[in-house]
Amino acid sequence: MAILALVAIGLATWFVLARSGREEDETWARIQRKGLMRVGMDASWPPFEYIDEPTGQIVGFDVDLARAIGQRLGVEVELVNVGFDSLYDALYVGKFDAIVSALPYDPLLYRDVAYSISYFNAGQVLAVRAAETEISEADDLSGKRLGVELASEGDVLGRRLQKKIEGLSLQPYVAPQDVLWALKEGEVEAVLVDAVSAYQFIAAEGDVQVIGHPLTDELYVIAVQLDSPLLLKAINEALVEMREDRTLERLQEKWFRVMSN
Amino acid sequence: MNTVLQSLSRQRAVKLALAMALLLVLVRPTRPVVPLGPQQEVVTINPRMGVHTRLTDEVEEWKIKQTLSMVRQMGAPWIVEYFPWAYYEGKKGHFDWSHPDMVVDHARAQGLTVIARLGFVPEWVRPEDTITSYLDGDHYDDFGDFVHAFVTHFKDRVRHIIIWNEPNLSMEWGYRPVDPEGYTDLLRVAYIRAKEADPQVQVLAGALAPTLAPEGDPEGLNDLAYLQRMYEAGAKDYFDILAIHAYGWTSPPDDPPAADKINFARAELLRQVMVANGDNNKTCLITEGGWNDHPRWTKAVRPYQRIEYSIRAYEKALEWDWCEAVCLWAFRYSWPAKGYRDYFTFVTVDFLPKPIYFEVQTYARGERR
Numbered sequence: 001m002a003i004l005a006l007v008a009i010g011l012a013t014w015f016v017l018a019r020s021g022r023e024e025d026e027t028w029a030r031i032q033r034k035g036l037m038r039v040g041m042d043a044s045w046p047p048f049e050y051i052d053e054p055t056g057q058i059v060g061f062d063v064d065l066a067r068a069i070g071q072r073l074g075v076e077v078e079l080v081n082v083g084f085d086s087l088y089d090a091l092y093v094g095k096f097d098a099i100v101s102a103l104p105y106d107p108l109l110y111r112d113v114a115y116s117i118s119y120f121n122a123g124q125v126l127a128v129r130a131a132e133t134e135i136s137e138a139d140d141l142s143g144k145r146l147g148v149e150l151a152s153e154g155d156v157l158g159r160r161l162q163k164k165i166e167g168l169s170l171q172p173y174v175a176p177q178d179v180l181w182a183l184k185e186g187e188v189e190a191v192l193v194d195a196v197s198a199y200q201f202i203a204a205e206g207d208v209q210v211i212g213h214p215l216t217d218e219l220y221v222i223a224v225q226l227d228s229p230l231l232l233k234a235i236n237e238a239l240v241e242m243r244e245d246r247t248l249e250r251l252q253e254k255w256f257r258v259m260s261n
Numbered sequence: 262m263n264t265v266l267q268s269l270s271r272q273r274a275v276k277l278a279l280a281m282a283l284l285l286v287l288v289r290p291t292r293p294v295v296p297l298g299p300q301q302e303v304v305t306i307n308p309r310m311g312v313h314t315r316l317t318d319e320v321e322e323w324k325i326k327q328t329l330s331m332v333r334q335m336g337a338p339w340i341v342e343y344f345p346w347a348y349y350e351g352k353k354g355h356f357d358w359s360h361p362d363m364v365v366d367h368a369r370a371q372g373l374t375v376i377a378r379l380g381f382v383p384e385w386v387r388p389e390d391t392i393t394s395y396l397d398g399d400h401y402d403d404f405g406d407f408v409h410a411f412v413t414h415f416k417d418r419v420r421h422i423i424i425w426n427e428p429n430l431s432m433e434w435g436y437r438p439v440d441p442e443g444y445t446d447l448l449r450v451a452y453i454r455a456k457e458a459d460p461q462v463q464v465l466a467g468a469l470a471p472t473l474a475p476e477g478d479p480e481g482l483n484d485l486a487y488l489q490r491m492y493e494a495g496a497k498d499y500f501d502i503l504a505i506h507a508y509g510w511t512s513p514p515d516d517p518p519a520a521d522k523i524n525f526a527r528a529e530l531l532r533q534v535m536v537a538n539g540d541n542n543k544t545c546l547i548t549e550g551g552w553n554d555h556p557r558w559t560k561a562v563r564p565y566q567r568i569e570y571s572i573r574a575y576e577k578a579l580e581w582d583w584c585e586a587v588c589l590w591a592f593r594y595s596w597p598a599k600g601y602r603d604y605f606t607f608v609t610v611d612f613l614p615k616p617i618y619f620e621v622q623t624y625a626r627g628e629r630r
Contacts, residue, residue: 084557085601108599151564151616174565
């Protein structure tokens with residue numbers, strides 16, 4: 001009987017504590033204690049993260065982003081360069097506290113990691129020449145030639161649009177840069193390419209504009225371990241602030257301009 | 262009065278029970294009937310095209326049929342499929358062939374030739390805390406019995422069996438040091454038992470993992486060195502065809518082979534080992550291989566390259582007179598692999614064909630420019 005009573009008290013205590021809303025986060029506690037957040041990235045994806053050859057340092061949009069988050073959290077940031085294939089595994093085993101590496105949100109991994117809100121959408125965008133006046137949305141593509149990278153997501157989307165837009169013809173090219181050059185040189189009236197390629201081309205070559213929002217989503221997010229709810233909360237709050245004070249916008253302008261040079 | 266009420270309630274109870282029984286019959290989940298359908302034929306300009314399917318863990322029969330139908334419509338007459346020993350022989354001598362029957366019969370109805378890879382050791386054969394690729398020499402006869410049962414059961418339906426997978430990797434050899442002589446012994450047992458069951462069955466030596474790992478490497482052994490040691494251990498008499506894994510990684514299929522390089526044409530070097538050992542009359546089957554088009558994976562290529570390389574690989578099968586077919590990895594998965602592996606497939610989990618599917622199909626129809 002006494003044992004039963006003890007079990008009941010234990011269960012009740014656990015129930016009260018579990019519902020008290022007090023979250024624990026050892027990672028966040030350590031970051032605060034040491035004043036250091038370790039960020040994993042694969043420095044091979046310009047302009048988001050890459051090695052600056054003259055200095056040998058990792059630079060890019062995500063580096064600035066991670067440091068800006070660190071500043072808002074009041075901690076230093078240490079960068080850990082890991083191949084993209086190994087980023088998640090390295091996070092799971094605690095090699096670093098967060099992945100900031102142009103990491104696309106993956107709904108299939110929601111049980112494995114916790115994702116922040118998105119800070120960049122690298123999905124497929126519709127782009128036309130800067131002087132274009134007839135095309136302002138996908139529905140205006142009837143009778144037009146649409147450039148895509150063969151077998152890319154843009155190609156898949158283009159094939160879908162072809163089924164519902166009369167007279168739309170697809171013109172495949174082998175790389176996003178070829179698609180954008182074909183647009184600039186008038187081989188096609190519009191193109192579907194990923195946002196990173198489009199912004200890089202616009203910054204470097206001009207004469208091309210992106211129309212509206214991306215037609216597909218490839219949302220770059222920050223990933224932390226599932227048991228880091230307080231760290232995630234702090235990162236999300238920082239991202240919201242950076243969106244509101246236009247820091248994210250400035251980072252985008254800066255790094256796509258850097259790449260064009 | 263009481264008797265009348267009792268009689269009424271009894272009648273109600275009987276009616277209620279009947280209604281419940283009827284309801285149970287009506288709502289009882291029944292196994293959906295998926296007919297094999299009429300016998301189909303693969304239409305292709307290249308009869309050496311193939312894919313590795315992954316139907317081992319596909320539960321729903323309609324998905325099995327749909328997968329195989331799409332393989333046929335793409336124009337590939339060959340499939341490689343995995344048939345895990347542990348799934349079918351849960352207890353020594355007790356076999357359940359219902360799932361593999363389903364896969365094989367649907368494949369044949371679609372006009373496909375099945376190459377069956379055998380492996381995956383049941384718990385009752387191996388010590389605790391070992392993995393499914395662990396089989397010690399004392400139990401080779403158990404595997405031989407399984408091979409005999411498999412070949413007997415699928416006689417005239419499955420004509421090709423592969424013995425094991427990538428035994429030159431430690432992880433495929435029970436996390437023990439790799440052992441070409443030990444594998445040759447296993448191959449001998451399996452070959453003899455397979456031929457006892459059906460002298461016509463074609464026994465494939467397990468494909469080796471393309472690797473440059475030197476002697477003594479804890480993870481594996483160079484595939485060329487491993488094959489040579491198999492020959493030295495007497496493997497020549499115990500297989501009919503060599504299975505090969507030929508991944509191109511970032512190189513095109515025409516990238517010339519070299520002993521210190523992993524590429525698609527490394528298959529030619531394995532062939533040279535066969536010829537050097539007097540086995541030039543035998544053929545090979547590429548049972549895995551291909552390219553990946555993940556946007557960020559270090560061993561991936563651009564999507565258009567994957568298309569061009571894959572089609573060229575199929576063409577090379579026609580040029581290599583010793584190669585019976587090229588079966589590329591992998592047609593479709595039953596569920597997402599959650600990462601770069603998903604970019605090896607031709608069709609998504611939910612049966613959406615990728616552009617590579619249509620391009621290969623166009624090639625198989627002889628309509629590609």
